[in-house]
Amino acid sequence: MIELSQVALKLGSAAGEVNILNGIDLKVTAGETVGLVGPSGSGKTSLMLLLAGLESATSGQIRIADAQISGMSEDALALFRRRHVGIVFQSFHLIPTMTALENVAVPLELAGTANPFDLAEAALAEVGLGHRLSHYPSQLSGGEQQRVALARAIAPRPKLLLADEPTGNLDIETGSRIIELLFRLREQVGATLLLITHDPALARRCDRTLRMADGRIISDERLAA
Template structure:
């Protein structure tokens, strides 16, 4: 396994990539609205949020409250319609689509409920994608190491359709972490898995997050998963209605 995948940087708010006291995420009066046949809908209505480097934050709240929209804005997959947003020192509103793609490549890992693997690519090829985009000559070597780290050394040449749901999500985890991102965004990562399989996947996610000192934002409806984070942010009706640190017993 390459040395960089074995490296264990400091965790906590001063974790990987921290060069000063600036937060990794800084949102001020962030809003997002859409206009449909029924008129204007305000999905986010003035969100203020600061996330320190290395934090693990659970984002909770009812369906339709704006959690996934917030994640899409943080990833640069949607553009805010108001307010300011800085992630990893970058003002996302100032970027064009090419710059946003490079920003995601260099800073983010994303894990979705539905895996989002390319069905015509093997597990190895799926994990190598972000490294190939970055022009890494060792893309497949590092991808193989990442798959070994999630227990899938025996599945390198298998296609997503040949893998179980839990195996597909482990491939997605390997892909998300292979470039050692500053920020991991996870949207209901166990939503399509049974409880036992989901617990194993989350054990891996938190283990890898600790190994790399990655900042984690985890959207979940599962209180037990949210409680594994250091902090919980509750979203309701497009606003942050509670923000509390969790204190270990």
């Protein structure tokens, strides 16, 4: 599902070029769950953005779902994301002027999916928000907004699900419920999951835990059988 070979990312700054990722090699098989941990600034989010095609590597090769995304055009990457990738951000990133139903239906419509609103309604019911279809983000709690974001990510049945600190803006109890929902939905659609977290206990729920530091993967621990 994921194959990275000598992937590097360098970004310019006023002080000169900064190495963000340094020669990342990584293979993840279809259906695996992977927890990505490490201190702030270690490169976790940058790696996720590369996998999502939201950032371009400076060098190296990236294959996702048997597609070589390195060197794809912006339009091609957008089509690739619609078909294969679901993303859950810490800050939800819902469109404030759209209802919960519309937020979930939009990516389905853009992908040309048949009956997008029916599928969006079913996805919201799956996350327990069937009664909140017409509510706007400002009318929803943080936990409800994150559930809308989960429904939006899962509704297209992605092959790869990326979650960047999905409970970071939630209280402990609400965050725990969101995590249970995330793992249950991932299993239902059979997606490969890459989960960025600062919580070692949460990372240990995954099949593997990757630890990053200074733009490199410094350890790769697999869950004991």
